[in-house]
Amino acid sequence: MLRRAFLGAMGASFISTVSFADEQNPDIWLREDQKIPFLSVVQKLDQVEHIVGYAKFNLISFDETIKIAKNYAKIEPFTQAELAYIEEVFYEDPSKYGFYGKRTCFQLSEIINEKEVVKVPHSGHYLYRGHSQESFEHILKDVGNSIILTSGIRGIVKQLSLHLDKVKSENGNITLATRSLVPPGYSYHTIGDFDVGKKGWGHENFTASFARTNEFWSLQKLPYISMRYTLGNQDGVRFEPWHVKIV
Numbered sequence: 001m002l003r004r005a006f007l008g009a010m011g012a013s014f015i016s017t018v019s020f021a022d023e024q025n026p027d028i029w030l031r032e033d034q035k036i037p038f039l040s041v042v043q044k045l046d047q048v049e050h051i052v053g054y055a056k057f058n059l060i061s062f063d064e065t066i067k068i069a070k071n072y073a074k075i076e077p078f079t080q081a082e083l084a085y086i087e088e089v090f091y092e093d094p095s096k097y098g099f100y101g102k103r104t105c106f107q108l109s110e111i112i113n114e115k116e117v118v119k120v121p122h123s124g125h126y127l128y129r130g131h132s133q134e135s136f137e138h139i140l141k142d143v144g145n146s147i148i149l150t151s152g153i154r155g156i157v158k159q160l161s162l163h164l165d166k167v168k169s170e171n172g173n174i175t176l177a178t179r180s181l182v183p184p185g186y187s188y189h190t191i192g193d194f195d196v197g198k199k200g201w202g203h204e205n206f207t208a209s210f211a212r213t214n215e216f217w218s219l220q221k222l223p224y225i226s227m228r229y230t231l232g233n234q235d236g237v238r239f240e241p242w243h244v245k246i247v
């Protein structure tokens with residue numbers, strides 16, 4: 001696509017991101033009965049992240065999370081209501097929120113084998129050895145060291161935490177949250193995709209503005225990667241120029 005046409009289309013996308021609701025998928029909000037377990041799960045996941053650290057929290061399994069909550073005096077163990085709520089989030093069909101992507105992970109208790117991952121220096125993130133790691137190293141060589149890894153592997157618990165944090169920041173609007181931070185079990189980060197950004201850009205890296213950087217345009221020229229969530233993608237996810245498709 002010509003750059004001008006592409007940027008024009010991006011302008012249109014800013015307008016359409018005001019609300020994702022359409023006739024088939026009116027916005028769905030947290031139910032009354034979900035609000036109490038929702039808030040306590042968000043809080044407990046934050047506490048577990050505080051204990052294991054930002055980087056390790058990317059890899060932690062559901063069973064380990066439960067164990068930590070049980071064994072540390074500062075955290076209350078997860079209650080039956082909280083566990084039931086987490087299961088509901090993991091197993092429900094997100095197409096009711098207008099998200100049509102594939103499930104990438106089928107077990108809530110899925111474990112990431114730490115022998116299969118490598119920590120990327122100064123990023124606080126991990127990549128799978130092999131294809132993901134090699135692709136990122138190629139990108140560094142081809143685009144230059146102004147490109148950074150902003151999010152790598154996310155286990156089920158990390159994705160759950162990001163998804164619920166987004167529901168919270170969208171004031172309980174699950175439809176809106178799901179179109180930008182998909183529910184656990186549906187993220188390609190769990191199986192090899194990763195996000196890149198421009199050094200020093202902070203949160204701007206996760207906005208459509210990233211598509212205006214030289215780094216983005218250099219990425220477009222690389223034959224060995226592509227963009228997972230293009231404008232108007234069939235999965236129903238927002239435009240994510242920073243998300244590199246590996247799988």
Ligand SMILES: [Zn+2]
Nearest residue numbers: 189194195243
């Ligand atoms: Zn991503």
